[in-house]
Amino acid sequence: MTSPIYVAIDTPDLARAQSLAQSVHRHVGGIKLGLEFFCANGHHGVHEMAKIGLPIFLDLKLHDIPNTVAKAVQALHVLEPAILTVHAAGGRAMLEDAKAAAGVHTKVVAVTVLTSLDASDLNEIGVARNAAAQVERLADLAQDAGLDGIVCSGEEVGLIRKRWPGGFFVVPGVRPAGGAMGDQKRAVTPRAAIDAGASIIVVGRPISQAKDPDMAAREIEATL
Numbered sequence: 436m437t438s439p440i441y442v443a444i445d446t447p448d449l450a451r452a453q454s455l456a457q458s459v460h461r462h463v464g465g466i467k468l469g470l471e472f473f474c475a476n477g478h479h480g481v482h483e484m485a486k487i488g489l490p491i492f493l494d495l496k497l498h499d500i501p502n503t504v505a506k507a508v509q510a511l512h513v514l515e516p517a518i519l520t521v522h523a524a525g526g527r528a529m530l531e532d533a534k535a536a537a538g539v540h541t542k543v544v545a546v547t548v549l550t551s552l553d554a555s556d557l558n559e560i561g562v563a564r565n566a567a568a569q570v571e572r573l574a575d576l577a578q579d580a581g582l583d584g585i586v587c588s589g590e591e592v593g594l595i596r597k598r599w600p601g602g603f604f605v606v607p608g609v610r611p612a613g614g615a616m617g618d619q620k621r622a623v624t625p626r627a628a629i630d631a632g633a634s635i636i637v638v639g640r641p642i643s644q645a646k647d648p649d650m651a652a653r654e655i656e657a658t659l
């Protein structure tokens with residue numbers, strides 16, 4: 436069975452990214468490349484990482500006016516990402532245009548509430564409801580707009596899976612029991628995320644900062 440673990444390769448250094456992905460490739464189902472990697476290495480870097488042979492998740496969290504996002508999505512076709520993120524807060528028209536612009540083999544998923552935010556952060560940006568209620572609202576919008584799924588934390592994925600049984604749910608910010616949280620505020624264990632209904636989990640620092648990334652990936656895989 437394909438592993439639900441996507442390893443987040445958050446580094447600007449292409450050689451380090453290749454070596455990290457190579458070392459864990461037997462224990463993960465895909466490679467997630469985000470802003471840090473893409474801003475430093477662009478299309479060339481993604482092509483190089485694709486040579487490892489795992490699906491590529493481009494986590495660029497696009498968020499702009501509908502026309503700009505649609506053109507950006509078209510410009511990414513050539514990279515054939517398996518998964519691409521946009522921000523749900525960009526609104527219905529942006530979500531619809533992003534989905535229409537994506538290739539048929541790319542799942543477009545909407546980031547709802549970043550896993551680094553809690554209720555107090557939400558309050559500061561003018562969102563009075565709690566994270567779960569805000570995720571619920573943005574998940575409904577993403578589903579209505581025809582997206583494939585959403586990104587949310589493991590604390591909300593169970594609730595959303597019940598409302599959208601056929602959705603594709605990406606859960607980042609997972610931490611092995613007792614692991615360092617870093618900047619994550621709504622974290623659950625990999626096992627809890629999968630049990631609650633995550634389609635895939637994204638794991639970055641617990642693997643990339645481990646003394647032995649291959650062993651760390653293997654240990655997480657063994658808990659699932």
Ligand SMILES: O=c1ccn([C@@H]2O[C@H](COP(=O)(O)O)[C@@H](O)[C@H]2O)c(=O)[nH]1
Binds near residue numbers: 548549609637639640
């Ligand atoms: O809400 C979100 C959306 C995306 N991410 C990304 O996932 C990884 C998590 O890395 P860790 O090192 O395991 O914390 C990272 O690339 C984020 O950009 C997220 O954490 N939360």
